[in-house]
Amino acid sequence: MPDWSRHPEDREEYGYGLGDPGGVLVLKYRSSGGIGFGESRQDFLHQLYWSPDGPLATSQGFITAPREAYWVRRAVSHEVRAGDRQTVYRICLREVPAKLAALRAGPVPIDGETARLIERIARRDCDETTALAARRRIMAGLAAAPPAWGPSGTGVALTVARALWRDPADQTHLDEWAERLRVSVKTLQRDFVREFGMPYTQWRTKQRLLAARVLLCFTPVTQVAPLVGYASPSAFITAFTKEYGHTPGRTAPRARRT
Template sequence: MPVTGHVGNDPESCEEYGYGLGAPDGILVLKYRSANALAFGERRQDFLHQLYWSPDGPLATMHGSSVRFAGPGEAYWVARAVSCDVRAGDRQTVYRICVREVPPALAGLRAGPVTLDAEAARLIPAIARRTCDEATALAARRRILAGLGAPPALPAPAEVRGVGFALTVARALAHDPADPTRLDEWAERLRVSAKTLQRDFQREYGMPYTRWRTLLRLRAARVLLDSAPVTKVAHRVGYASASAFITAFAKEYGTTPGDYVARDASARTSPTAVRR
């Protein structure tokens, strides 16, 4: 039988679903949802590998002064006993999946973004439900692990067929929102016209490249604002100045970054760092 329950003082802050716990093929799924930013960081001594995935926003990982992001269609893998600070923005759902097995495609990876195919992305929320039975969840676990892969670098043009140009660029840019590469420069790298790439962004995301990049940068900033000064965040996500960042942030969200952080702090009834 699956083990389910709530974790923390807020019954909606974390739901826990365990299937076959203690067995090599078991799986533990923790589903987090918070009105404020979430941070997962601790010195780990456990023997479980962990996968972090959010269907509705970016994840940032911090190692000292280095910050990396998981892009569209990606999750973040952390091997057992590896310490890693993973962060998500406010009003964001995060799934934390704990397993004992390493997928062959991720052998040797200590921590880093990984691709997550559409079927795996569908199955993760499906097993984080009270109505899911253990046999179904354990079968889904096998498919989820099979759906993980190491993300490739920007592929050669011949490897991208017809559509997929926007997704290729989006994944590369999401790893580093501050990347200043223009649409025409991306198109040149992929050996397609700028018009073709722009059209693919419109088809894939319903908006042009520059708008998509602006939203990416601002969403990434929301993940970081809780832990870094506004000026540092502005530069980290690609703005030349704090004033340009503040203007863009206020235009999109109706509040300045400083007021956003203050609102988050006053709304908190418990620490945002989640440790298990």
């Protein structure tokens, strides 16, 4: 069982129009070791979790992709986890955004404007009029994420990336992805470089290790290794140390539940 008592996070709280259906409560956390939210709790508010600094792992099996948040309807038991040195925004609402009416829990895209508005209403210099106007724009912009295999995004690399963000342990090779998507290996590799600035294998390694940083705050190294696609703990430790300059044992497991 993780030790939730160590490495406390800073927390800021901002409420606008509370008590009114159109109000919003924003909680901003700065983690110094990892944070867990929810954990079989029955909440009375709908909630949106978002971190600009890295992925969020959830009890429903998702790991959020970059530019994604995690939506949870009121009274849906859930757990959301963030890694060390992440800022996490937790937006609490009484109303359900129109385009999320059919979604009980799951990822939702966060575009640049929505991200900017969330950060804006979690500041001490934001007045209530500005915050409530921002809330309306945030609500209008939230919509369910496209499926991992959907033909969305700017290219085929994003289709592969969405699938791997959901399951970092996926062992599908580049040529297999290319065959599934009916493109050449060269085209898919070129699209990865254009979209992410690096080849497929390098990108996959970085995303696996980024996901591992979240999981390590709550899970032993030996269990994290297969969850992010490594055949053995030793292979995982080698890759992690090469990327971050220290062993994963310095990260796991020490998070706090809130």
